[in-house]
Amino acid sequence: MIKKLQTSLIALVVSVFGFFSVPLSTASAADCSVHIGDFDWDSANIHTAIGAYILENGYGCDVQVTKGSTNPILAALIDNQIDIIFEHWTDNNVQLIDPELESGNLVFLGVNTPASEQAFFVDRATSEKHNITSVEDLAKPEIAMLFKDPENPEKGRLTSCISGWTCYTINLVKLKEYGLDDLYTNFDPGSGGALDAAIMAASTKNQPIVTYYWTPTSLMGKPEVDLVRLTEPAYDESCWSDMMTVVEDIKANGPEVYKPSCACEYKDMALTKLATGKFAKEQPAIIDFANAYTIPTAVVNNMLAYYVDESGGDMEATAMHYLETDSSWESWVPADVAAKVKKSL
Amino acid sequence: MAPLTDTKIFMKKIPQSVYYAIFTGLFGWLLVVSFNSSKRKPDSVGELFTDLSWLNNWPKWLDTPLMKWINDGWKVFIAEYGLIFDAIGYGLLRGYTELKQIIVQAPWPVVIIAVIAITYFSSGRKVGTTVFVGICTFFIGFLNPRFWDKAIETTTMVVLGIAICVIIGIPIGIAMARNEKVRNAILPILDLMQVIPAFCYLIPGIILFGLGAIPAIISIFIYACPPLIRLTDLGIRLVDKEVIEAAESFGASRRQKLWGVQMPLALPNIMQGINQCTMMALAMVVIASMIGTRGLGDEVLLGLQQLNVGAAIEAGLAIVLLAIVLDRMTQAYGEKIQERNQPVKKK
DSSP states (O other): OHHHHHHHHHHHHHHHHHHHHHHHTTSOOOSEEEEEEEESSHHHHHHHHHHHHHHHHTSOEEEEEEEEOHHHHHHHHHTTSSOEEEEEEGGGGHHHHHHHHHHTSEEEEEEEEEEEOEEEEEEHHHHHHHTOOBHHHHOSHHHHGGGEETTEEEEEEEEOOOBTBHHHHHHHHHHHHTTOTTTEEEEOOSSHHHHHHHHHHHHHTTOOOEEEEESSOHHHHSTTOOEEEOBOSOOOHHHHHHHHHHHHHHHHHOGGGOOOOOOOOOOOEEEEEEEEHHHHHHOHHHHHHHHHOOOOHHHHHHHHHHHHHTSSSOHHHHHHHHHHHOOGGGGTSOHHHHHHHHHHO | OHHHHHHHHHHHHSOHHHHHHHHHHHHHHHHHHHHHHOTTOOSSTTHHHHOGGGGTSOOTTOOOTHHHHHHHHHHHHHHHHHHHHHHHHHHHHHHHHHHHHHHHHSOHHHHHHHHHHHHHHHTTSOHHHHHHHHHHHHHHHHHOTHHHHHHHHHHHHHHHHHHHHHHHHHHHHHHHHHOHHHHHHHHHHHHHHHHSOTHHHHHHHHHHHOSSHHHHHHHHHHHHHHHHHHHHHHHHHTSOHHHHHHHHHTTOOHHHIIIIIIHHHHHHHHHHHHHHHHHHHHHHHHHHGGGTOOSHHHHHHHHHHTTOHHHHHHHHHHHHHHHHHHHHHHHHHHHHHHHHHSOGGGO
16 A cells, blocks of 8 residues: 555656656757856846846847856956856956957947946935035035034035945045035945935935935935936046045045045946957847947936836846836847847736 | 633633634735735736646745835835934934033043043952953053044943943833733744844934934844843842742732842842843944944944955954953942842851
């Protein structure tokens, strides 16, 4: 009796496994295979998810995604282990990438998001009420008192970058150069999460806030958060390098070594895409698509907000949401590919 | 004995099977809700029976929307009750800034002398402990002059945090020791407070109280209060039955028993609780530097973010010294009480 039960159990297990393994093994045998490199921040993830979805469902490619930190992924790309990346912070890796572009090992695929910003921001309500549009407008005691620092009530609080990051020291020097040093504390929020929470708190409670921040980020896409970028003196190469000398000196020797120099806005960085030269020769159709791929910063912010708030942390669902609600992507691909993508949604 | 009979009556009123039915119903409802609220569900329920591939990997639609509930509830909570927290935060901030200003503005030798004096009297005039604490206090500033003011900021937060813990924690501990039902209700809450990762309440704390010292003090309460509550409860329950019977035979009321017999005898345990509370408060202040809290933790974080191991360890040592000072001060006081409580013949 027991033996009979055993054999029937085994038969059941085998049949169950056999049954389920069938649908798993049908996904291979594609026209092409693409290996995408992805990074550990969410704006890169969203571009990878959209790109992968179109390649998989529109071009019928077999897509493999490898996620990692900047340096290992770029090294793998240079080594041709990875075929393509959909977001690249160009200015951060000039020395590494430029020689590869010259030798033809890598090819440049244009911009994916027109501008990433780093700047000081003020919430819209305060900006409109008190007409604050530039850093100069901040340099009045009565304006500083709008942003009163609860722990240091004689000064305003400028919620700054995280201490230890270069931007914290840059902001310190900027405050001194713009004459805001006596009026504001360069307040270190301690961590990226804390900075986000501070901006979110001010926005939900309608309290005035002046803060350093950057885009594209999910926070900027949230409906509650409405920040106005303050204008600063325009970016100037020599001014920036003078300032960075002082910044590096302060980082090494402490704030006492500050010397008056110069200050200007952060350079807006274009985010780009890269592929290997080998892949570009093999798959010209995909390269045409990747070259055409570009999404405005505001849309990326909104998608990131959707990713955080609505999708439940599901990047593929976010990509599908974008493909369903926005139609600008249809111009990147031939009509038949667009139709296939649409059908799969 | 009373609580036991209470639960028996309670059990008789509602049969066990009703509980099971309620729980099963809740579970089923949760399944339906998760399925309906999912964005990745199949087009129809019928598909689940024809396409069984969802048994392979955990299906995307089998997902309790707890995150969404918490987020929605949180939004309403901030909108409705945000003002109350602003008021609490404002009160705490006033206390914090005033206390900090007084100590920071005092000349540093005065502060060291004050620490020595407090230790000397609280330890029952032990010279060794006093000298050791004095040296440790001096070395906090001696490591790096910048650390002196930061150590005072940290200490102020710790002291305020402990004050809140004592005001709220000791009455809760007493209530737990006196009533089994209260104990059963509070124990799981204490487990939650001790185990939940600090960042789960640090970041929401910013939204309620803003960046800086106040969310840190609130976090100190959440993190450091449980051991004080537990040790108060334990201390009172550990008082000898015979002693209590003796008190009862003299006709002591419940209140007289508590304040005249149980509390004095439990005091060494309670002091141990305050000591543990202090150590945990200090640990939390260091973690709280991740949410913009000033103090010694801030220096550790800065050192680590710049990969300056020397700076980080220097600041870490200052925290250890501060911990030793606070520990010896509270410990010495507890020992003094314990000695006073010992029967005379042992001396």
